[in-house]
Amino acid sequence: MNGETTPVLSARSLTLGYGGDPVVSDLDMKVDEGEFVVIVGPNGCGKSTLLKALGRVNRPVRGKVLLHGEDVRSQRAKAVARKLALLPQSPLAPEGITVRALAARGRFPHHTLLRQWSPEDEVAIAAALELTGLTDLADTQVGSLSGGQRQRAWVSMVLAQDSPTLLLDEPTTFLDIAHQYDLLELFAELHRQGRTVVAVLHDLAQAARFATRLVMMRDGEIVADGAPAEVVTADRVRTVFGLNCDVMPDPRTRTPLVIPHERAVPEGPREREDSDHARVG
C-alpha cells in the first residue's frame, strides 16, 4: 500500500458495550506488525473490552476491527484464529487435563472435521511447551501446577495456536512479583522472535518497561498513545488515575517509574475524634 504497510490490527470508530451505555465510544487505534503495545488505564475504563473486540470476541455496537485491512467479522472465525490468539483473563481448565492436552487444544483452528491431527500439531505443541519451559511438566495435570506454572500452561495453549499476533488480557494478575516478571520476560522474548503482542496490564512500571508503545485509556477513550516515557507523566497519572505521584526513570531500564505520594496523614485531633467515635460505637 504505497510505501505504508497495512497495520496488523486497526479499530475504526469503534463503539463497544453490553447493552447499556457504551463502554468504549468511537475509538480509533492501530497496531503495527512487530509492536508490543500495552493498554493501561483505571478499572472499568474499557481496556479489556477493547482487547476482546480486537480479538473478535466482542461484537462491536458500531464501527469495525480490521485484521490486515479486512473486517474480522467478515472472515471465518477459524481463519482469524490462525492469525490472532487471545488469552482471556480467567479461562477454565477442564477437570483432569494435562499440560500437553491443554496446549493441544490451541490447535483447534487448524483442524477440520475429518482432520483433527497433523504432524504440524506435534511440532507446534512441542515448541510451545519448550518456549514456556513446560516440556518436563507436559504430563502433569494442570490442576496440580502452581499459579505461575498454570499461567504458563495457558500461554503454551495460545502459543500452540501458532498465530503471529498475541492478545493478552491481564496475564500477570494473581501471580507473585517474581512470576509476573518471569512471564513478562517470556512475552518480551516472544516479541523479539517476531510476534506482535498487545497486552492489557495493571502495573504502570511493568507496562512502561516492556511496551514499545503505551496506550492509556480513561472512560472508554484513549487519552494518550505513544512511547512509554511520553505517556507516563505525573500529570497524566494524576488526571487519569487520580493518584498524586512523581515519575522518575527506572534506574535499570530508564523507563518511567511511578512513585506515589503518601496520603496526608490525618492530624492529631481528628484521629482522636475518630477513635472516640469508635469507642462510642
Place this chain on the structure above:
Amino acid sequence: MSRTISEPTQSESTRGGPPEPARRVLRVGRLLALPVHPRSLVIGSALLVVLLVAAAATLSLGRLGIPLAQIPAALGGQGEATHLFALERLRGPRLVVAAGTGVALGLAGSLFQSVTRNPLGSPDVIGLAAGAGAGASVAALALPGIVPVPLGALAGASLAIVIVYLVTGTGLRDPGRLIIAGIGVAAMATALTHFVVSVMARDQAGVLASYVNGSLSARSWDHAATIWVAVALAVPFVLALAGPITVNEMGDELADSLGAGATTTRTGAVVLSVVLSAAAVSVAGPIAFISLTAPQIARRLSAAPGPNLVLSAVVGALILVCADLAVQQSPVGDGLPVGVFTMALGGVYLGYLLIREWRKGTL
C-alpha cells in the same frame, strides 16, 4: 489407502512418574486423521463385550428365556416357536429399545453437561426429561392419533428448557439456579402427567409409571426404530460438535477466540440434547439419571478430559440394559418399571454430587 495408528513424531517421557500414553492417531490416507485416546478405546471395547454379555443374559434368563446355545439360530429365524416369539415380540425389541435409549440418554447428558460445564447440568436434573414425559402423555392420552408421541415429547422437552432458560435469568450459566428452576419445572411437568393419566387412563398403574418414571415393558419394533433413527440422525451433528464443545469447556471467550463460536456451539448442543432426550422419553418414558451418571462414569473410566461422547453413549446403553435385566429378573417381577430402579440408584449419586458441588462452592 493406508490405515495406520502411528506413534507421534515426538516422544519425551524421560521424566519419572506415570507418563501419559503417547498420542496415537487413527489415519485413513490423507482423508482422515483423528487422535485416539488409547485408554478410552480399550475401555470402550471392554464395555461393548460386557454389553453383549448383558444382552445375551437378557435374552436367555428366566421363564421364556432362550437357551444360550439356541440364540444364534433364533437370530437367524430358526428354532422353536416360543423362542422366536420371545425374541421377536418380547425381549428382542425391549433389548434394542433399551440399548438405543441408553445411547441417546448418554449422549444427551454428555452434551448438556459439557456445555453447562457442570456435572449437574443434565437433562434429567433440570426438568427436561419430565417435560418430555408430560408432552408424551398429553400426545398419547389426550390427543391420541392427532399428535405423534415423539412430537409431543419434543414439544414438552423444548417447553421445559425454554422455561428453565427464562426463569434462571442467567440462561444456562449458573448451575445452582439451573437446578432450582429444574426442580420447579419437573414438579409442574410431573403434576401435568399425573393429571392427564388420572383423567384419561384411570386405574392403570402401569400407564402412569411409564410416563412418570419410564418403563421398558411391552416395547415394539416401532419403538426400536424411533429411537435408533433419532440416534442415527443425531450422530453426524454430535460428531461435528465434538471439537467445538471440547474447546467450549475452557470458557466462552477462549472458545470464541479459537474460532469455535461459543453461543452457536451451546445452542447446537442443547438442541441436540433436547431432541435425543425427547426421542428417548417418547419410547421409554423419562427414565431417570442415565443422562446424569453415564458421562461421569465414562470420564472416571477413561481418565480423559473433555466430553467423552462415544464412551458416554456406550456406558448409557450398558447401564440401561443392565438395569432392565435386573428389573426383568427381580423377584417383584416384570411389573417394576425400570425407571424406578434407575431412580433409586441414581438418586444416591445425585445426593453425593450435590454435597460435593456444595462443598466445592459451585452451587
